[in-house]
Amino acid sequence: MAVQIDCSYEGDLHCSAVHGPSGSILSTDAPADNQGRAETFSPTDLVATALGTCLLTIMGIYARPRNIRIEGARALVEKEMTTAPPRRVAKLIVRLSLPATLSDKARGGLEQAARLCPVAASLHPDVAVELVFEYV
Numbered sequence: 001m002a003v004q005i006d007c008s009y010e011g012d013l014h015c016s017a018v019h020g021p022s023g024s025i026l027s028t029d030a031p032a033d034n035q036g037r038a039e040t041f042s043p044t045d046l047v048a049t050a051l052g053t054c055l056l057t058i059m060g061i062y063a064r065p066r067n068i069r070i071e072g073a074r075a076l077v078e079k080e081m082t083t084a085p086p087r088r089v090a091k092l093i094v095r096l097s098l099p100a101t102l103s104d105k106a107r108g109g110l111e112q113a114a115r116l117c118p119v120a121a122s123l124h125p126d127v128a129v130e131l132v133f134e135y136v
Contacts, residue, residue: 014039034087044089048079051092051129054119059098062113068106073098091128100135107135 004020013030028043030036041049052075063070073096080091098110111133120129 013037015043044079044081047089047123048077048092050119051075051117051123052077052094054117055094055096055114055131058113058117059096059110062109063106066106066109068102068110070098070102070110089123089127091130092123093130093132095132095134097134097136102135107133 006018006020008016010016010027013036015028017026017028018024019026026046027040028046029039029041031042031044032038034042036042056070056073056075059070059073062068076095076097078093078095079089080093082088082090096114098107102110111131114131114133123129
């Protein structure tokens with residue numbers, strides 16, 4: 001099933017996007033190092049955000065039917081851009097913080113599920129993705 005997202009250029013390097021199914025709206029701005037004011041997420045920030053939230057969602061999908069509790073899990077994503085043209089995302093480092101109380105079996109299943117993240121699978125192979133699992 002296709003999802004429509006209606007994107008509009010608002011001027012001054014700002015855009016808005018409306019999520020068709022829900023009507024939710026988000027805004028973007030160009031980053032400060034690329035002529036913007038960095039007043040909100042940049043488009044490439046949304047790539048990093050999509051990866052982090054996808055990883056957490058996929059782990060949640062794995063956890064729910066197994067009664068594995070991962071509420072409070074976090075994904076801290078560090079986005080590195082190329083320094084030479086063409087400008088693009090070069091590397092995404094994701095530190096996934098999960099409850100220390102998880103069993104070894106749950107940890108293994110969650111880590112395997114995370115590696116099946118559709119966003120990660122959709123990224124160009126030149127974008128390095130590093131997953132770091134921390135149990136705190």
